[in-house]
Amino acid sequence: MKTWNVMLVDHDRLFSAALATLIGGGPFRVSAHAASADDALDLIADGDEPDLIVLALQDGMAEEIAGIRRLRDGTSARIAVLADTIADRSLSQSLKAGADAYLNKSMSSESLLRALRLVMLGEVVYPTHVAGLLMAAVNERPAPVPIAVPPSGDLSKREVQILRCLLAGQSNKAIARNLHITESTVKMHFKNVMRKINAQNRTQAAVWAIQNGLSPLVTA
Template sequence: MDTWNVMLIDHDRLFSAALGTLISSGPFRICHYAADTGDAATAVERGSEPDLIVMALQDGSAEELAGIKRLRTATGARIAVLADEMLDRSLSLALRAGADAYLNKSMSSESLLRALQLVMLGEVVYPTHVASLLIATANERPTPTRATPTNNELSKREVQILRCLLAGQSNKAIARNLHITESTVKMHFKNVMRKINAQNRTQAAVWAIQNGLSPLVNA
């Protein structure tokens, strides 16, 4: 079995030490501990060659986003983000910066190790509500788009429909939630797809996350 070198990024040394011990119980070897992305980037510039970078997200700030982007440019290592909460805003930031995984700190040790191994096998690991959309349309093999509407901005209703999509709702469920007909939902979806240059629901969901939208359970 391959052993991958891991760089851990977290200002909390105690947490990093515990996480390092946990990760080392799998096919991983800790090669460097960094307090922040600046420290990590400096280590890479000085010759550190991690296969995987695991970063504990603090507040999803612009500085952290810039740090992830800097690491993405500086190294070909896979990047996994650990967050205290599954917040769509910070998920959006992580995706925009090029992270390969967005994981919850509260997940079990077994799930964490399995997720990190999947990342090293080339998979991209999303939260459950996004992963379900990707699995549902796996045969479509979409290429995520980051297009932004240029000629026509999304209407309030179209934004609501995208948010319902992120919540994993079918057209029928969206119609019931928004108190409109299913044919109206389909019409809005057609308009949304055209505006954001998406070819399917998965691309639309990824675009919505990348542009800061959050799931809408009840209108």
């Protein structure tokens, strides 16, 4: 069985210990604890780089959002944010900073473990209403008129469809089924899209799509 090393980042040692007990075993092995993103980066610099970082977020504090960004720049590990509440501001900021998942501490243990497995399989995981929250946040700002494609017009119609499916929270398999193409074709389109919009991961691609006026694609 594939095993992934997990680093927990939270100043609350009691919560970290409980979380370690919850997710330990199976495919996950909690290998390190850190009180902050900077402490986590110190551990990584010492050679203790995990496969997955689970970072507890309290009320979308600015320093913690900045910490996500520093972690994204300093490690190739997947990053899952575990938040006290689903707040539109902290959610959008976390995704923009490079988090691969935004999860709620109130979710069931089964749902949490399932979400973390999806993260390690390359998926971006967030609440189903995340697209609506992010779009509302974007629409509340006096932003310029949104565009559906980059100024160069490089995105094809299919690539725009792929991004809209991503906003709907669909996996590669679901996108392939709904668009009647193969999963390998979906992956190829994602690779091309991320190159064209300079996104490093699916999270950044989703945020870019929302900021540029795309909406989730509802399929039958």
